[in-house]
Amino acid sequence: MTGIAKSRRTQEERTAQTRLALIEAAIATIHDLGYTGAVTAIISERAGVSRGAMLHHFGTRAALMAEVVRHVFEREMAEYEETRIATGLGDRLDDWPRVLWAVLNRPTGLAVLEILQATRSDAELAALVVPMQEEVEQSALVVMRGAFGGDEILARSVMRLMVWSVRGLSIAERYLPHRQENEAAIRLLSQLIKLAAPDGKMTGLGPFTEGDLD
Template sequence: MQDQTIPKLRRTQEERTATTRMALIDATIAAIGEWGYAGASTTLIAQTAGVSRGAMLHHFATRAALMADVVRHVFDHEMAEYEDVRARTGLGNHLYDWPRLLWAVLGRPSGMAVLEILQATRSDPELAALVVPMQEAVERSALAVMRGAFGGDEAQALTIMRLMVWSVRGLSIAERYLPRRAETEDAIELLGRLLQQAAPGGRIAELGPLLVK
C-alpha cells in the first residue's frame, strides 16, 4: 500500500522572515502594554517573541528601527480595520461617526503602544528621526482618505482630523489612568453628537463657518 502521507511544504525564506518580523512586532506591542515603553527592552521583546536576541538584531539593527516598524505596521493595520468596520456596520460613512470608529481602533493595545512610542520621540533623537517623518506621512495619507470621503479643503480637513484623532488618543490615556469606561465612552459619544449638530450632512464643508479665524 502506498504511503498517503502528504509532504509538508517548506516555507520560503521570505515567509520565514515575515513570520519572525511579525512575531517581533506583536511582542513589542505586548511588552509595551505590560511594562511601558521604557521597560520594553530588546531582550524582553526577543524573549516574548520566542527568538534569540541575535535573530532580532538580524531583522532590526536597533531598538529604534523596531519601534518605527511597529508604528508603520499598526497604521497599515488600522486603515484596514477602519475599512472592515465600515463594510460590516456602515459606521464611518458620516463624519460624525468617526469619534466612535477611532475609539474602536485607537483604544486597542496596538494604538496605545504607538502613542507611547510617539511620546518617547521627545527624549530619543534616533527614534524621532525615524518615527516623526513616518507619522507625518501617516497623517498625510489619512488626510487624503478623509478628504476623499468627506470633502473640504486641506486646512479644514486637517483641523477636523486632528481634533478627532487626538481627542480620542487623549481619552485613551485617560482610560488607562482613570479606568471608568462608561464615562470615557460618553465623552466619545458627545464629540460625535457635537459634530453631527455642526455638520448634519456629515461633510467637512458644513463646518466651514466654525473654522473661520
C-alpha cells in the same frame, strides 16, 4: 528551478513571520511594561528569537519601534474598514469618533502613543518615527478628504480633533476610574460634530485660518 523558487519563497515567509512576531511582541511588551520597560531582551524572548536575530532584522530598537508605528497604521486602516462593515458606521463625519474609538482604544493604539511620547527624549527614535507619523497622517488625510471634502487645512484640523481626542480618551480608559464617562465623551464628540456638520460632510465647516484663533 521550481525547488529553488519554493525555497526562496519559504525563506521570505520565514523572514516575514519573524519580523511580525517581533513587532507583535514589541506591542505586547509596551502595553504591559511601558516603552521604557520594552527592552530588546524581553521583546526578543517574547517573540521566541535571539536578541541577535532581532538586531539582524531591525538593526536597532528604534528601527523596530518605527516599524511598529507603520505596522499599526496599516492594520488600523484594515480595521476601520472591518468596523465600517460590521457596524454600518463611517459614511458620515460624525460616525468617526465611534469608529476611531473601536480601533484606537486597543493595545496597538496605546503602544503607538508611548512610542510617539518617547521621541521627545530619543533623537534616533524621533528621526525615524516623526517623518513616518507625518506620512501616516498625510495618507489618512487623502482618504478623509476623498470621503468628506474640505480643504487640506480644514480636513487636517478635523482629523486631528477626532484622532487626538480619541487617543487622549484611550489613555483615560486605561488609567482613570469612571470609564463609562469615556464612552459618553465619545458620543458627545459625535453629537458636536453632527451639530457642526449636519450633512455629514465638511462642506459647512471652516475654512479656518490662524487669525481665527486670536
